Amino acid sequence: MEEVKFIPGTHSKYFKRFLQMMPPQTQKGDTQRLMFAFFAISGLDILNALESCNAQHRQDMIEWIYSLQIQPDDDEESWSRCGFMGSCTFKLQSKESREYQHSHIAMTYTALSSLIILGDDLSRVNRPAVIRGVRALQQPDGSFCAHLGGSENDMRFIFCAAVICYTLKDWSGMDMPLVEDFIKSSLSYEGAIAQGPGLEAHGGSTYCAIAALVLMGRLSIFSDEQLDRLRNWLLMRQVAGFQGRPNKPDDTCYSFWVGATLKLLDRYQFIDKKKNREFILSTQQNLTGGFSKWPDNTSDPLHTYFGLCGLSLMSEPGLKEIDCALNMSVDAAKRLEQIQTWNS
């Protein structure tokens, strides 16, 4: 079989196009534009291509992100709504529609991460308001909802909450013991972690839980035995690329979800890198750029971003190293450390 060549330049162009204008089929992502921006911004950073976006363009991106911040008003209750929205679709001025002006936890997370990657110092982030907004989303069982308008609650938003608290160096955004309880009770009989108690163990929720625990400094809630069982489950996910659950097809993004978790648990060295790389590149779309979940599918920003991350974990030349818990380049993570000069 002819070896597929990795074409980083084409992927950079793909992300730059998305940053400008996304095609009509992304209408269904209208409330998540910030998340798409994050994939492109962090993706370009990992591709070492962010510097080639001119300074004005980067500043425009920073301004756009800040335009999505929700600030508190005189009403004490308004603090629960703070953070970032995903888009300006319902950013309205009317008092009657105030209840609809609330943050989305994944958008707050991707906003903060994008700002750091773009070189912003987070000085215009209303830290106490963002933290109060996150805390308002925690449920009695320890999990988090995404927003106040009626939302599901699961492991994804625990990860978002953890990154936000870590970034702003303020863990009052969560009741940590409750989060630990939820994660422990989401460990399935398979030895890996589901979206919630009783549900099926899954590569994505496992990443979210482990990355959150690493950021919280609380990986110790699991015994060595439990961690070894989990490591084994994760390693069993490799088919050629990685699958998210037993007996499912491999899918590019799991090269990151499962791969990054293995890195965090110090077992990534045991994967078959050649087969993993071959699979990821088999989902590369040479004409349009980007990666898709499976070979011969249309590429999308999520699979493009995580395909690149999957390659970066194997030290693919030309790609930056990733901080696996924060899900950004190590460069960006170092910059975060430098700007975290505020007192907790």
Place this chain on the structure above:
Amino acid sequence: MSETESSGDECVLKCKKPAFVLYRNREEWKDVVPIPQADVHNAVVAINYSEKFKDVYDYLRAVLAKQEKSERVLKLTEDALNLNPANYSVWQYRREILRCLKIDLRRELVFSAKMIHQHPKNYQVWYHRKAIVEMLGDPSAELELTKNDLEYDSKNYHAWQHRQWVVQTFGMFDGEMVLCDTMIEADIRNNSAWNHRFFVMSNTTGFTPQVVAAQVDYTLQQISKAIHNESAWNFLRGILCQTKDGISGNIKVNTFCENLIASNNISPQLLAFLVDINMALAKEDQQAREKVKELCMQLATDVDTIRHNYWNYLAQTV
């Protein structure tokens, strides 16, 4: 592909519905001044919205700003959701209107079922369903709904999750083991069905010796049909770990594994299971440690070479 997913504006030729009339051209909406989206200058990740999308959402913004709650807005939210079922604010608005107008929620269940059918992997449609069922306090349609969805995609995480919520909230465990049997019969490798089996047992019989014995028999039977099926092996490990003897203490299971080896029916999952059995004994038993090394060598060099680095590591560190 459903009617509403075809490019809406050319719908008239493909479906029986009348052509979509933009809201700005509707007499009955003349009283509303649409509000265009207020993005900043040089916005990022701009979307190239269709004309219909802009029209619908411009009108939605206008009525949302005034919090109008009426049948016409309910219809508008339907159009908005068909264009973007992930817009959680529209779903929130819709629920407010349903409450305010005291709309018959059974009518909403019909709409909800249609949306789930069209967008089975969307989080918001499933959350909305849960919210309506909670408001109604009536789960009678849910088992059929999820079963129908699972017929299209037997591993849909959302469908299984909704079903688990219904069954647990309303105490409807009665037919669930039979469902698992049926789904496993249809696809022995359906990991979601195996997980549901464990979930049902945890919430009903528990893991008494009698129940475990019966489930071990069942699982060994399924393994015999497909010795590479990781789902069955994981389930077996799971139920044994609920017993005081753990993974290594079940004679039937040990004999079964030995028989597979003896008849040369080797799979990576079988050998990995034997590694686990022997690892459990390895602390006190030198023979078990040697067995682990032997099994790991076989896995690394022959049976599961993709993970050879891992098996070699285990052999060295046992």
